[in-house]
Structures are given as structure tokens and as C-alpha cells.
Amino acid sequence: MGEGQRELIPQSVTVTKIIDETPDVKTFYLALRDQGGRCSAPFHTLPGQLAMLSLPGVGEAMFSATDGGDHLQLSIKKVGRLTDELHEMAEGQQVGLRGPYGNGFPMTEMQGKNVLFIGGGIGLAPVRSVVRYCVDHRADYGKLHLVYGARTPADLIFLDDLTKHWPAVEDFTVSMTVDNGDDEWQGHVGFVPAYVEELRPEVANTVCVLCGPPIMIKFTLNVLRKLGFQPENIYTTLEMRMKCGIGKCGRCNIGHSYVCLDGPVYRLDQLHELPNEY
Amino acid sequence: MKALAKKNLADALALLAGQATVWVPAKVAGVTRFAPWSPAVTLDLEATPPAVSPKEILLPETESLYRYSAYGMDVTFEAVEQEVPPTIIWGIHSCDVQAILCQDDVFLSREPQDAAYAKRRAATTLVALACTTPGPDCFCTSMGLEPAEHASTDVQLHILTDGYGVEARTARGEEIVARLAEKGLLVETIEPPAKAQACTRAVNPEGIDKKLVEMFEHPYWDELAATCLNCGACTFLCPTCHCFDLTDHRRNAHEGTKIRCWDACMFTEYTVMAGGHNPRPGKKERVRQRFMHKLRYFPERYGKWQCTGCGRCVARCPVHIEITDVIKEVGEVTLDG
Ligand code: SF4
Numbered sequence: 384m385g386e387g388q389r390e391l392i393p394q395s396v397t398v399t400k401i402i403d404e405t406p407d408v409k410t411f412y413l414a415l416r417d418q419g420g421r422c423s424a425p426f427h428t429l430p431g432q433l434a435m436l437s438l439p440g441v442g443e444a445m446f447s448a449t450d451g452g453d454h455l456q457l458s459i460k461k462v463g464r465l466t467d468e469l470h471e472m473a474e475g476q477q478v479g480l481r482g483p484y485g486n487g488f489p490m491t492e493m494q495g496k497n498v499l500f501i502g503g504g505i506g507l508a509p510v511r512s513v514v515r516y517c518v519d520h521r522a523d524y525g526k527l528h529l530v531y532g533a534r535t536p537a538d539l540i541f542l543d544d545l546t547k548h549w550p551a552v553e554d555f556t557v558s559m560t561v562d563n564g565d566d567e568w569q570g571h572v573g574f575v576p577a578y579v580e581e582l583r584p585e586v587a588n589t590v591c592v593l594c595g596p597p598i599m600i601k602f603t604l605n606v607l608r609k610l611g612f613q614p615e616n617i618y619t620t621l622e623m624r625m626k627c628g629i630g631k632c633g634r635c636n637i638g639h640s641y642v643c644l645d646g647p648v649y650r651l652d653q654l655h656e657l658p659n660e661y
Numbered sequence: 662m663k664a665l666a667k668k669n670l671a672d673a674l675a676l677l678a679g680q681a682t683v684w685v686p687a688k689v690a691g692v693t694r695f696a697p698w699s700p701a702v703t704l705d706l707e708a709t710p711p712a713v714s715p716k717e718i719l720l721p722e723t724e725s726l727y728r729y730s731a732y733g734m735d736v737t738f739e740a741v742e743q744e745v746p747p748t749i750i751w752g753i754h755s756c757d758v759q760a761i762l763c764q765d766d767v768f769l770s771r772e773p774q775d776a777a778y779a780k781r782r783a784a785t786t787l788v789a790l791a792c793t794t795p796g797p798d799c800f801c802t803s804m805g806l807e808p809a810e811h812a813s814t815d816v817q818l819h820i821l822t823d824g825y826g827v828e829a830r831t832a833r834g835e836e837i838v839a840r841l842a843e844k845g846l847l848v849e850t851i852e853p854p855a856k857a858q859a860c861t862r863a864v865n866p867e868g869i870d871k872k873l874v875e876m877f878e879h880p881y882w883d884e885l886a887a888t889c890l891n892c893g894a895c896t897f898l899c900p901t902c903h904c905f906d907l908t909d910h911r912r913n914a915h916e917g918t919k920i921r922c923w924d925a926c927m928f929t930e931y932t933v934m935a936g937g938h939n940p941r942p943g944k945k946e947r948v949r950q951r952f953m954h955k956l957r958y959f960p961e962r963y964g965k966w967q968c969t970g971c972g973r974c975v976a977r978c979p980v981h982i983e984i985t986d987v988i989k990e991v992g993e994v995t996l997d998g
């Protein structure tokens with residue numbers, strides 16, 4: 384690539400694997416593949432960072448990325464034209480990718496603390512990048528507790544992680560809930576905020592990582608406040624429409640902050656300083 | 662001080678145009694805007710300010726970023742390399758020099774820099790012209806500028822009876838002045854340059870950035886935005902507005918070019934997300950965003966107003982939503998508590 388807009392020009396990457404998570408969510412593994420078929424990550428991401436996926440002639444959209452070592456993982460829900468096309472794709476297809484963008488979670492600051500993860504729906508994607516980091520650096524963090532909710536059992540994503548990998552990790556509690564159960568569902572039924580309240584997670588020396596639909600975040604924050612969490616110990620991610628990813632196109636601002644560059648991860652007390660416009 | 666006589670101006674521009682693209686304020690189809698100088702161009706150094714700012718020289722209205730192709734399983738992306746000739750902006754006023762400093766803040770001051778902008782900016786020399794007769798909507802002095810000169814230009818031209826006082830302010834400026842002197846186009850003068858007349862409009866923006874922090878939910882915005890047509894004339898003409906869109910220009914089903922083009926926070930679709938949610942759904946939110954950006958967010962982020970007082974939006978808004986009124990009215994609002 385020439386010396387043009389390095390920051391805005393995608394690389395071609397190959398979709399090396401597609402996992403059907405739910406009827407409307409798929410996880411795409413993206414990698415550079417050399418002649419011999421060996422894969423390498425197009426770039427590395429910190430937990431919570433973003434990548435811009437580009438479909439030639441269709442457009443671009445920003446997604447939370449999870450670093451898989453020799454590839455990146457993007458879990459994508461069908462919500463419009465671009466994501467519809469993505470869901471039609473087969474393994475082996477190339478797409479464009481640029482990044483990484485954004486700040487990511489402050490993994491160093493969080494060291495020595497217990498971590499309470501709370502995710503709703505597709506919001507488990509950014510949460511999962513943090514979980515994986517904590518699991519990979521298990522000794523650096525205290526107790527881990529994940530509360531995850533989806534609409535129905537069929538909408539739970541990352542089932543292998545939820546039911547096999549994470550429960551096997553030392554001092555890691557996984558609590559799942561669904562808004563509506565079905566005949567086979569043996570687990571908890573109810574909304575995430577109420578479930579969190581019921582679970583009474585540990586507050587002392589704990590940071591909370593909270594991602595999900597805005598309405599869930601709003602009600603969960605009320606519960607966290609009631610439980611005694613301080614805004615300085617709560618992190619969440621925001622979504623805005625994005626074009627450039629580098630704080631220049633002006634599109635993703637909330638007040639003076641650009642979500643693509645200064646976010647998408649915000650500590651709640653920092654978020655409170657910004658206008659309520661997201 | 663060195664002086665360039667009016668009768669030597671065309672020779673000076675011709676000399677510089679031999680080695681650079683020299684943009685000058687010119688009458689183009691009845692409108693004063695910047696155009697590359699040639700002997701055929703009708704100079705208009707009197708317009709205060711030129712109706713269209715020189716923004717497009719550093720941030721073109723549209724530019725190609727890369728070509729893409731998608732055949733079967735393969736996709737490719739190939740940068741479109743831009744030829745950037747040495748460029749001189751001749752006759753730019755203080756307000757538009759200040760606007761370039763605002764653009765520099767956005768495109769250059771934080772990593773990652775914008776490569777295309779950086780390349781054009783590095784190739785550009787500013788020759789500012791004193792503005793001594795303000796236009797009907799000018800208020801640059803209120804925004805802290807001096808119409809007669811700007812500290813951040815490469816060369817400052819002053820107004821003399823029959824020509825221009827020429828003062829180099831940077832090494833790059835020295836070079837230009839030296840080239841003109843070498844060809845015998847400059848003389849020494851002791852004539853004092855003309856002083857600038859007071860701006861037509863005066864407002865006092867002091868402290869409104871802080872006040873706006875308390876005014877996000879204020880009913881003032883409903884009132885102000887009620888008549889806005891969301892036409893985008895204000896943002897289009899504003900020399901500091903920098904928002905852009907990235908979009909595909911499809912040549913056929915497989916190939917095309919990624920274009921960067923100006924965009925505006927005044928348009929409805931600007932912030933609509935894929936799922937349909939729009940954090941700025943109405944006129945109120947969009948008008949508020951525009952003024953908050955210029956008068957609060959930009960100062961918070963970069964430490965300067967994002968309005969230079971050029972008055973272009975004041976002159977052209979079809980429904981007279983005027984930033985001078987906004988500054989005044991925000992100043993007058995009483996906040997309870
Ligand atoms: S906001 Fe209006 S007056 Fe201020 S710089 Fe932009 S166009 Fe000029």
C-alpha cells in the first residue's frame with residue numbers, strides 16, 4: 384500500500400471460519416492467509432477495541448473485535464443491508480478490514496480486582512474480549528463473575544464458552560438468564576437487571592464491565608448503584624454511527640469526545656460528564 | 662517594509678505560478694471564490710470575505726481514497742495516490758487563516774494524522790492579505806482575531822495606497838519574498854499600512870463555552886431550531902466545518918472507488934445507526950450539535966473557538982439562524998439554580 388490514507392484504507396483479509404451462534408448472530412474469524420495457508424492476524428486488538436469491516440460496493444461498519452492470536456473474531460448480528468450480506472458469506476471469502484480503533488478496556492488498571500461482567504444479547508461480544516484476557520492472565524485478577532442474559536435460550540451466544548470453558552476456570556462463576564424460557568430451559572428466567580440484584584454480587588474491590596442494549600444498561604446501572612457500586616468502578620461501551628474511526632469525520636461525537644478514538648470504553652463517572660446524547 | 666506595487670501584482674503571481682499552483686480570490690460565474698491563478702482569471706481582492714472559503718484546497722469537496730475490486734472470493738484495495746503540487750494560497754484573510762488552524766487541530770494534532778490532509782498542508786504556503794474594510798456580516802474581532810494580520814501566515818500582505826506591504830513570517834514566506842525581490846518586483850517603502858476598520862458586528866463570546874455546559878437541556882434550542890430547514894448551507898460554507906462521509910462510487914458490480922466527501926451534522930441521516938436508532942433525531946438536536954461544537958466542544962477539545970467570525974453562515978442561512986444571535990442570546994440566558 385502506498386503512502387495514501389493508510390488509516391482509512393482496508394487490507395484484504397480472509398474469512399477463515401464462520402460460527403453460527405444464534406439464528407441472527409454469526410462469529411467471523413478473519414485472517415491474512417499466506418501461500419501455504421498459514422494464518423496471521425491482520426492486526427492485534429486490546430479487549431474492547433474496534434475494527435472496521437468493509438464490503439466493497441456495500442459499505443463499512445464498525446464492530447467490537449476479539450483478538451484470537453492468529454486471527455481476529457467479529458461477532459455480528461443481522462441488523463441491516465451490510466450485515467445481511469455478511470451473513471450470506473461463505474468461508475474463504477475475502478473482505479476488507481482496518482483498525483484497530485478506540486481505547487479498549489484498562490486491563491492494567493483493573494489488575495488485582497475482582498471483575499463482575501454483565502452482558503446482554505450481542506453485548507457479550509465486547510465483554511468476551513475482556514473475559515478472555517482475564518482468563519489468559521488469570522493470576523492478575525481476583526474473582527470473576529459473569530452475568531449474561533438473552534431473549535430466549537436460542538439467542539445465547541458463545542455457548543461453548545458459557546457452558547464449558549469458563550465454568551472450568553478457577554474462581555469463575557457464570558450466571559445465565561433468558562427473558563423467555565422454553566420447554567428445555569432449566570436455568571433462570573428473568574431480565575438481567577433483576578437477576579443481578581438477586582445474585583447480590585460482591586462489590587468490595589470489584590470493577591464491573593457492562594455491555595448490552597441501552598435499556599438494559601440503564602436499568603442495570605440503577606441496580607449497581609443500589610448494590611453500592613461507585614461510578615469509578617463501572618465501565619461500559621458505547622455505540623455510535625462511525626465512518627473514519629480516527630476522530631476526524633466528526634460523526635461519532637458525544638460532546639467533545641469521539642467514541643471511535645476516545646471510546647468506545649467509558650468509565651461511568653467520565654460518561655456522566657458528557658451530554659446525554661447517545 | 663518591502664512593497665509590491667499593484668501594477669506588479671500580475672507579474673508576481675505569474676512568477677509564483679511558474680512553480681506552484683497559486684490560488685487567488687477570483688470572480689467565478691459571479692461568485693468570489695478561490696481559483697488557480699492564470700492570466701485569464703478575474704482577481705477579486707476586495708470581497709470581504711470571499712463568498713466561498715479556501716477550505717476545499719486542503720479538504721477537497723470530494724476526493725478518491727482508494728480503488729476496490731471484488732471478484733468471486735477475492736477483494737483488493739489499492740490506494741489512489743494524490744499528486745500534490747506546491748501550493749500558495751494568495752490573498753487569504755485572517756478569518757480563513759484561523760480556520761486552517763482549526764482544521765490542523767482536527768487533522769494533524771492527534772494521532773493518527775490524516776495523511777492526505779497532511780500532505781496537502783505541508784505543500785501549502787499562506788500569503789495572507791490584510792482585511793481593512795469589513796463586510797456586512799463580519800465579526801472576527803469578537804472571536805479574537807485581528808483582521809489586519811494573522812500571526813500564523815507565511816507572508817502577510819498589508820494594504821498600501823497603491824500596492825501591498827510584504828512581510829515574511831516564516832522561512833517559507835522568506836523564500837517567496839526573496840523570489841519576488843530577485844525579479845525586481847519589490848521596493849522599499851516607509852508608508853504605514855492601512856488600519857482595519859471595526860468589524861460590522863460585535864458580540865461577546867467570553868464564557869459562553871462554560872455556560873453551554875449547563876445549557877444542553879435548555880428550551881432555547883427548540884426555539885432556535887424551529888425554522889431550520891436542515892439545508893446544510895451553513896456547514897457547507899463554514900471554513901472550519903470538517904465533517905466528511907466515506908462512500909462507495911461503484912463503477913460496476915465488481916469495481917469502484919472509495920470517495921471522501923463533505924458531510925454535515927445538519928442532515929437527518931448523519932447519525933442514523935444500522936438498527937435505526939438516531940441519537941440526534943430532530944432539528945433541535947442537530948442545530949444544538951452545530952453550535953455546541955463550535956462554541957463548546959471544540960474549545961474543550963482544542964482550546965479555541967471553532968468559529969472565526971467570517972460571517973458566511975450569517976449571510977447565507979435562508980431562515981436567518983445567525984451565530985452572532987446565538988452568542989448573544991446564550992450570553993443573556995438566565996440559568997436557574
Ligand atoms: S460558524 Fe459561521 S461565522 Fe463562524 S466560521 Fe463558520 S461560517 Fe464563519
Ligand code: SF4
Nearest residue numbers: 889890892893895978
Ligand atoms: S443554513 Fe440555516 S436553515 Fe440551513 S441548515 Fe444551516 S441553520 Fe439550518
Ligand code: FES
Nearest residue numbers: 626627628632643
Ligand atoms: S468515526 Fe469519524 S470521528 Fe469517529
